[in-house]
Amino acid sequence: MAVTGCDLTYCRMRGIMSILTAFIKERKMGLNDFMQKVVYCPHMCQHSNVRGFLRIDDNQNEEMEDEFASAPLCLNAPRSSLAEETQMKPCDFDYLKIIGKGSFGKVLLARHKETSKYYAIKVLQKKVILKKKEQKHIMAERSVLLKNMKHPFLVGLNYSFQTTDKLYFVLDYVNGGELFYHLQRDRVFLEPRARFYGAEIASALGYLHSLHIIYRDLKPENILLDSQGHIVLTDFGLCKEGLEPNGTTTTFCGTPEYLAPEVLQKQAYDHTVDWWCLGCVLYEMMYGLPPFYSRNTAEMYSNILNKTPILQPNVSNSGRELLEGLLHKNRTQRLGAQGDFMELKFHAFFSPINWDDLMAKQITPPFVPRVTGPTDLRHFDPEFTHLPVTSSVCNSDMLPVTSSMREAAGAFPGFSYGPDHAFN
Numbered sequence: 001m002a003v004t005g006c007d008l009t010y011c012r013m014r015g016i017m018s019i020l021t022a023f024i025k026e027r028k029m030g031l032n033d034f035m036q037k038v039v040y041c042p043h044m045c046q047h048s049n050v051r052g053f054l055r056i057d058d059n060q061n062e063e064m065e066d067e068f069a070s071a072p073l074c075l076n077a078p079r080s081s082l083a084e085e086t087q088m089k090p091c092d093f094d095y096l097k098i099i100g101k102g103s104f105g106k107v108l109l110a111r112h113k114e115t116s117k118y119y120a121i122k123v124l125q126k127k128v129i130l131k132k133k134e135q136k137h138i139m140a141e142r143s144v145l146l147k148n149m150k151h152p153f154l155v156g157l158n159y160s161f162q163t164t165d166k167l168y169f170v171l172d173y174v175n176g177g178e179l180f181y182h183l184q185r186d187r188v189f190l191e192p193r194a195r196f197y198g199a200e201i202a203s204a205l206g207y208l209h210s211l212h213i214i215y216r217d218l219k220p221e222n223i224l225l226d227s228q229g230h231i232v233l234t235d236f237g238l239c240k241e242g243l244e245p246n247g248t249t250t251t252f253c254g255t256p257e258y259l260a261p262e263v264l265q266k267q268a269y270d271h272t273v274d275w276w277c278l279g280c281v282l283y284e285m286m287y288g289l290p291p292f293y294s295r296n297t298a299e300m301y302s303n304i305l306n307k308t309p310i311l312q313p314n315v316s317n318s319g320r321e322l323l324e325g326l327l328h329k330n331r332t333q334r335l336g337a338q339g340d341f342m343e344l345k346f347h348a349f350f351s352p353i354n355w356d357d358l359m360a361k362q363i364t365p366p367f368v369p370r371v372t373g374p375t376d377l378r379h380f381d382p383e384f385t386h387l388p389v390t391s392s393v394c395n396s397d398m399l400p401v402t403s404s405m406r407e408a409a410g411a412f413p414g415f416s417y418g419p420d421h422a423f424n
Helices: 005-040 042-046 048-054 058-070 126-131 135-150 179-186 191-210 272-287 297-306 317-326 341-345 355-359 392-398 403-409
Strands: 093-101 105-112 118-125 157-162 166-171 223-225 231-233
Touching (some): 105 166, 135 166, 179 223, 179 272, 191 231, 191 272, 191 317, 191 355, 272 317
Antiparallel strands (some): 093 105, 157 166
């Protein structure tokens, strides 16, 4: 059969494309090898030819020159294609123990090498966050953490930074244990102790509300004690920002035992969900279990929607009145619906509290956790502290860069944060 001109042209074009594809693949592999050498040999970046090659365009020449000249690379955390650069790197810390674990990563006790200060570093896997489409929650958590430094009962963010595959929150280290841990051990708290914790929690929630933030996940596991016995609220991944005083939201989130009726019914809700949760936590402190608890989740949900909490007489009249107000099923009639924190502040139950002294931490806590120092981990779950600390926490950017890592690299713009005073 004769070969037509069209067939010949097609065959020639296919051959040319095959050659070009092989050529591009070879050059791409060569470029990848070159970049790996740059990563493992930071001094190569000082060579004028390499620096010229790495320039993106003429308008950025001066910026790139300054960047390479003024900021030497750390071998364990080299500069990547991330748009933002920070002073802090994973290898600036010694990672001592795992003290917690969550859906996206781990929390580790770490010591800053230069200052010897201790921090809790939350290390999150970008690919897991992206897979679950939780970027907004992580960025909201960062935003809320930045606002926490002005309040004594909210955990503060000292620093945040990222590598190609991980996010790092450098948080205040608190080692007095979760309220959940102490509640499990003691079964119930006497009313003065519950009042003290309730007051510190309420002031923290009130502060968040004043910034138009609702917390949405108050539970004993998210309430820590510091080494002096004061409350520290942590884990802000479910916070909702930008909620105006009369605004509502509809996202279904929270922990089953502490869900407010309006959330459970998927109705619009507001800041009063936090007061419902405080009512649940206070009830648990004084009675030993959440108010509507059942091992059967469906039954528990039915209790939340339909049952009145049982208030035994071992709690004072003002205590029962407070719980009734906080656990009102109609959010518009719930304690805190009109005056928010001020309604709780002037409730009879909290009349023994001097709020100025409370905010200044001048009230002696009713219980002081026994800790001998920052490395005393007796109040952390051994399930975590016995786990080995893997080197990948520090050396994550030494791993070969995969396509998923490249995708994740630029998914969190503006995540990094570093005040000048962070590690002074």
